[in-house]
Amino acid sequence: xxxxxxxxxxxxxxxxxxxxxxxxxxxxxxxxxxxxxxxxxxxxxxxxxxxxxxxxxxxxxxxxxxxxxxxxxxxxxxxxxxxxxxxxxxxxxxxxxxxxxxxxxxxxxxxxxxxxxxxxxxxxxxxxxxxxxxxxxxxxxxxxxxxxxxxxxxxxxxxxxxxxxxxxxxxxxxxxxxxxxxxxxxxxxxxxxxxxxxxxxxxxxxxxxxxxxxxxxxxxxxxxxxxxxxxxxxxxxxxxxxxxxxxxxxxxxxxxxxxxxxxxxxxxxxxxxxxxxxxxxxxxxxxxxx
Amino acid sequence: xxxxxxxxxxxxxxxxxxxxxxxxxxxxxxxxxxxxxxxxxxxxxxxxxxxxxxxxxxxxxxxxxxxxxxxxxxxxxxxxxxxxxxxxxxxxxxxxxxxxxxxxxxxxxxxxxxxxxxxxxxxxxxxxxxxxxxxxxxxxxxxxxxxxxxxxxxxxxxxxxxxxxxxxxxxxxxxxxxxxxxxxxxxxxxxxxxxxxxxxxxxxxxxxxxxxxxxxxxxxxxxxxxxxxxxxxxxxxx
Ligand SMILES: Nc1ncnc2c1ncn2[C@@H]1O[C@H](COP(=O)(O)OP(=O)(O)O)[C@@H](O)[C@H]1O
Ligand SMILES: [Mg+2]
Numbered sequence: 351x352x353x354x355x356x357x358x359x360x361x362x363x364x365x366x367x368x369x370x371x372x373x374x375x376x377x378x379x380x381x382x383x384x385x386x387x388x389x390x391x392x393x394x395x396x397x398x399x400x401x402x403x404x405x406x407x408x409x410x411x412x413x414x415x416x417x418x419x420x421x422x423x424x425x426x427x428x429x430x431x432x433x434x435x436x437x438x439x440x441x442x443x444x445x446x447x448x449x450x451x452x453x454x455x456x457x458x459x460x461x462x463x464x465x466x467x468x469x470x471x472x473x474x475x476x477x478x479x480x481x482x483x484x485x486x487x488x489x490x491x492x493x494x495x496x497x498x499x500x501x502x503x504x505x506x507x508x509x510x511x512x513x514x515x516x517x518x519x520x521x522x523x524x525x526x527x528x529x530x531x532x533x534x535x536x537x538x539x540x541x542x543x544x545x546x547x548x549x550x551x552x553x554x555x556x557x558x559x560x561x562x563x564x565x566x567x568x569x570x571x572x573x574x575x576x577x578x579x580x581x582x583x584x585x586x587x588x589x590x591x592x593x594x595x596x597x598x599x600x601x602x603x604x605x606x607x608x609x610x611x612x613x614x615x616x617x618x619x620x621x622x623x624x625x626x627x628x629x630x631x632x633x634x635x636x637x638x639x640x
Numbered sequence: 641x642x643x644x645x646x647x648x649x650x651x652x653x654x655x656x657x658x659x660x661x662x663x664x665x666x667x668x669x670x671x672x673x674x675x676x677x678x679x680x681x682x683x684x685x686x687x688x689x690x691x692x693x694x695x696x697x698x699x700x701x702x703x704x705x706x707x708x709x710x711x712x713x714x715x716x717x718x719x720x721x722x723x724x725x726x727x728x729x730x731x732x733x734x735x736x737x738x739x740x741x742x743x744x745x746x747x748x749x750x751x752x753x754x755x756x757x758x759x760x761x762x763x764x765x766x767x768x769x770x771x772x773x774x775x776x777x778x779x780x781x782x783x784x785x786x787x788x789x790x791x792x793x794x795x796x797x798x799x800x801x802x803x804x805x806x807x808x809x810x811x812x813x814x815x816x817x818x819x820x821x822x823x824x825x826x827x828x829x830x831x832x833x834x835x836x837x838x839x840x841x842x843x844x845x846x847x848x849x850x851x852x853x854x855x856x857x858x859x860x861x862x863x864x865x866x867x868x869x870x871x872x873x874x875x876x877x878x
Contacts, residue, residue, distance in 0.1 A: 516746055519739050530730035532694065533788065535718040570711025587845040 360605045368601015369501035370556055374507060374574050375581035375593040377552035381479050383588030384525045384545040387445060389392075390452040392578060393571025394459035395550055399425050399557030401467055407474045407561070414476065414558050415496070422554035427452025433466035434543040456571075463568035471567040479562055489543035493562035500559045504552065505594055512590070525588075532603075577604075577617075580624045586633055631635035643670045645798055645829055646691075646722075650700035651710075653690045660686045662853040663700065668831060673824050675840040675861070676833045677874070684833045687850075688802045691831075692724040693717045704798070721797030725804065727833075729787040733776030736790045737767055740775050740786055744793025753797065760789040761817060781812040785819075792823070793872035799823070802833040817843050820821050837874040838855065841865060849874070 374396060391542045402421050406412040414421075432455070481492040512518035520541050524531045528538060556584035564570075581600050585592020600620055607619025647667040656658040660683045668674045676684055686719040686795040689695040691702060702710040703834055704722055712720075732740050741760060745753045761768045770778060784804055791799055801820065804814040813836070823845050824830055834840040841847055841861040849857035849870065857870060862871050 388719065434720075516742070519743050520746060521736060522735055522739075523743055527730055527732050529694075530732055531743075532714050533692070533724055534727060534743050534794070535715045536743075537715060583825065620859045 358486060360609045361602055361622045362485060362488050364602035364605030365598055366490065366498045368598040369498040369576050370560055371601055372594045372597020373501045373504060373556040374598050376580040377549035378507065379582045379588055379593045381546055381549040382582060384521055386493050386543055387448045390453040391459065393575030394456040396553045396557060396574055397463060397568060397571040399482055399554045402631060403561045404559050404566050405473055405475060414561050418555065419556055422551045425554030426547040428544045428549035430547035432538060433546035437544060438539060453537055460568055467568060471565050474561055484526045486615055492623060497559040500555065503557045517544060525594055526550050533616055548628060558563050573621055577620065580620060584624060645670045645705065645716050647703040651687060651697065651702065651742060652699040653695060653697050655872055660853050664855055666848050666855060668829060671827060672846065673830045673832055674845045675844035676831060677840060677847055678835050679835060682850045683853045684850055685802055688724055690773060691800060707743050711828055713750045723791045723794045723796035724800045724803065725787050725791040727802040729873060730864055731775045731783055731786050731790065735775055736834065737771050737773060737786060739795050740790050744757060745789035749793055749795035756793050760792050762791065762874040763822065764789055780807050796828065798831060800831045805836050813839065
């Protein structure tokens with residue numbers, strides 16, 4: 351039985367990774383909750399965000415956290431355009447079509463990335479990449495602490511937007527009652543695209559927070575998307591709080607099972623829990639949608 | 641007729657290949673309650689939906705405030721002040737009562753949101769008790785009030801109420817019709833779409849009776865009450 355001196359850093363590490371998982375899952379669950387589609391292009395779009403941060407840093411010398419001012423808005427615009435221009439049109443409102451469209455998009459994006467960026471794994475160098483912060487006796491890399499805080503701030507902003515703005519109310523209204531929404535003058539195509547854009551902007555934030563302590567390659571999104579799907583199902587499809595708690599939970603489970611079962615088996619713990627939860631609580635840990 | 645607000649002439653429309661409305665003529669003057677009556681399936685809701693741009697118009701003209709609107713989008717029609725409280729309410733069940741009302745002014749009336757909300761609550765005091773409750777938890781009558789309140793938030797110049805009494809207990813129906821009279825007394829012009837012929841005629845200035853996609857009878861409520869045709873087919877008097 352490993353003692354606390356090993357378990358605490360592992361849990362902290364899991365929480366920081368989990369906060370980023372939560373951010374990725376938040377975007378996915380927002381899109382699912384409103385558009386009722388599972389965005390298979392989520393991982394590929396995260397990868398694009400990571401490359402954006404990578405090139406802004408290596409070519410223009412921008413700090414990844416300065417990229418927060420550029421990448422999330424750009425990803426928002428990309429998401430808006432994708433939904434309004436491609437997914438919404440090509441899907442013809444049929445779920446199975448939309449599923450295939452987002453799957454197709456992810457394949458196209460990943461192959462374009464392979465072509466343009468090559469399959470190399472790349473990292474960036476920042477002055478704080480190897481700085482650490484001491485938390486309850488454990489040393490946590492600075493970028494991971496920033497990522498944890500950033501993910502929560504983003505989640506808070508998103509929650510405020512959904513709760514206190516007309517856009518947020520319109521998004522929630524449209525999720526449940528399209529005809530009523532049309533009758534109060536909500537432009538469904540626009541609001542659907544705004545929702546998709548917001549979900550993708552979350553990926554932009556995640557990319558900026560992630561790269562200082564991670565890497566980018568054309569396939570980097572795949573690992574995240576599988577975990578994000580797990581979180582979304584675990585937290586209850588469409589639930590915000592569920593995505594947050596689910597993300598942290600999965601991060602910790604991954605870290606601890608890595609500790610006890612060995613690094614390469616870390617993810618097995620996640621899927622074992624996933625299957626157990628689905629057997630006993632098919633609607634996820636927190637039950638229903640927001 | 642003085643000061644015509646809405647004028648519908650030769651209106652045709654339907655779904656797919658099926659024609660539902662076969663040339664409807666109807667007019668509403670400012671300040672009136674006009675009832676559109678008829679049994680189930682004659683095309684009343686189709687007419688309401690074409691008026692607010694939810695269903696496309698095949699032919700004929702709709703003139704609102706002097707302007708042809710049959711080609712406009714629902715949003716452009718809302719902007720002009722023609723507001724539709726639909727059959728079946730279609731409130732937002734996952735939003736609170738307050739949020740439902742707020743979204744009523746999503747497009748129009750936003751500047752006066754707080755003031756209009758106070759007004760809605762003064763007309764429907766039952767809503768204030770449920771203000772922060774999810775709209776889906778309201779009773780049928782409360783949901784209908786919320787739907788009307790949501791419509792009022794857009795500062796309507798013409799309010800279409802499609803079957804506001806459907807599914808309500810007789811006592812609530814009475815209350816609902818009184819509230820509609822109150823709103824009209826404040827100057828709101830109302831198109832009241834109903835199957836409830838007798839009670840509608842009691843509060844309406846004029847009425848149009850629709851059968852099979854066309855208007856078959858029209859006149860002031862007093863005239864229609866005396867019409868032998870109407871007495872026979874709708875009032876069950878012989
Ligand atoms: N969305 C729709 N698609 C196809 N047919 C419809 C639709 N809505 C109504 N109808 C048909 O149009 C006719 C008129 O319906 P409706 O306008 O709802 O009548 P009312 O409101 O007077 O009861 C009915 O025959 C109905 O079956
Ligand atoms: Mg009807």
